[in-house]
Amino acid sequence: MPTIEEELGRRSQLYSLLMPVMSQFVPGLDKGKGMYFLFIKCETKTPGGLLARPVLTSYYKSSHFKDRPFDPYTNYTSPNETILCQDSYQSMYSQMLCGLSQNKEVLRVGAVFSSGFIRAIRFLEKHWALLCHDIRTGTLNPLITDPSVREAVTKTLKPDPELAGFIESECGKESWQGIITRLWPNTKYIDVIVTGTMSQYIPTLDYYSNGLPLVCTMYASSECYFGVNLNPLCKPSEVSYTLIPTMCYYEFLPVHRNNGLSNSIAMPKSLNEKEQQELVDLVDVKLGQEYELVVTTYAGLYRYRVGDVLRVAGFKNNAPQFNFVCRKNVVLSIDTDKTDEVELQNAVRNAVSHLMPFDARLTEYTSYADTTTIPGHYVLYWELTQNGSTTIPPSIFEDCCLTIEESLDNVYRQNRVFDAIGPLEIKIVEIGTFDKLMDYAISLGASINQYKTPRCVKFAPIVELLNSRVVCSYFSPKCPKWTTPGLTQWTNIN
Structure with missing residues (x-):
């Protein structure tokens, strides 16, 4: 998706709204840290020489993330260097090690997607013995060869035989039910996306967390960031997002149902003349109606069909709030x-x-x-x-x-x-x-x-x-x- 420098600033503004909203519902989040598993992927270039990379990689590698001023609400257990490591094994290992070594300080845990967070727990199942050795001795496994990662981790890693023994005891038990609250006892919620296809991971998350609240804080895509969840402790099935009007220009194409099927089998990204006439603005959506989201972005997308189907769930003052229903045509x-x-x-x-x-x-x-x-x-x-x-x-x-x-x-x-x-x-x-x-x-x-x-x-x-x-x-x-x-x-x- 095309993007421009100022778009990163706009997305950073939306990120800055998340913790003020959460702090209204969960007090004291500034007294500890968040253990988030965040990763980048490799970059390439288009035939014309433009840099091409995933949207989150762009954000994590930007000054908006790397040089962010200290904020107790965005204080993470993972040093930037571990997040910016392109080797997926070294990145996951070092982030998990940092999270375990600061287990009492962790107040919230998460990843971007539910699947990513569960993958981190699965990684812990496979490698907890190696991680415990590093915590017991205060040394970093030689498989972690990235110099910047080694330097960043060793600054905080200290020998802690007592903590290593505790982790070994918990991970060595036959059942891993509640492992999150057992290893990180002060955790108040899990911050992951559990709407749409990610809802299939809810039972697994509940098993590992003993039913901690599952929080969806924001609604975003590669095309643009859209809005926030103003009631973050609601049930996953009741999540609704309030769109921020300054993020892009929103239009909505009504979805007509016929025997439970949408009116479209194939979804072109452009709109035909009839569909353009059907579009409604943000202020004109109707309660209970389903719409396909269409955006015009600052980065150059014009009346672009995102592919998301949304349902109007209610209003915050006069601002409509939307449930995410599904991705159109995704099987x-x-x-x-x-x-x-x-x-x-x-x-x-x-x-x-x-x-x-x-x-x-x-x-x-x-x-x-x-x-x-x-x-x-x-x-x-x-x-x-x-x-x-x-x-x-x-x-x-x-x-x-x-x-x-x-x-x-x-x-x-x-x-x-x-x-x-x-x-x-x-x-x-x-x-x-x-x-x-x-x-x-x-x-x-x-x-x-x-x-x-x-x-x-x-x-x-x-x-x-x-x-x-x-x-x-x-x-x-x-x-x-x-x-x-x-x-x-x-x-x-x-």
């Missing part, structure tokens, strides 16, 4: 990836070419974002028919998995390489499984004339039905290729 998402139906269909089409030599074809398929694993991963359920007698070897299905991953977009492949998403899995189901799926949908009231196989499933009984008929499963054997101009290919070192 699968684990982290920052957003795979739509067309992209998934094209990827599957590329993969099934591996089956042709065996005279086999794909009869039907659906997908599922499985977040019971850490990290979460895509699961595809395939029903096959085979006319040939030659058995299809496992390596062919593994090739299918990898081909699908290679066919997905750059964001998905980058997340795979950086271990934010696990290997894609194909589950082969018994013949007749999708007939059973249709029968089940009809038993719930679906019309047999209008029934279509869903390309993504989320309803637990349907997932259970599919899993009960799995005959074998296969995983992608390696990470898909992910390259950026001017850089060698990245591989997952974890």
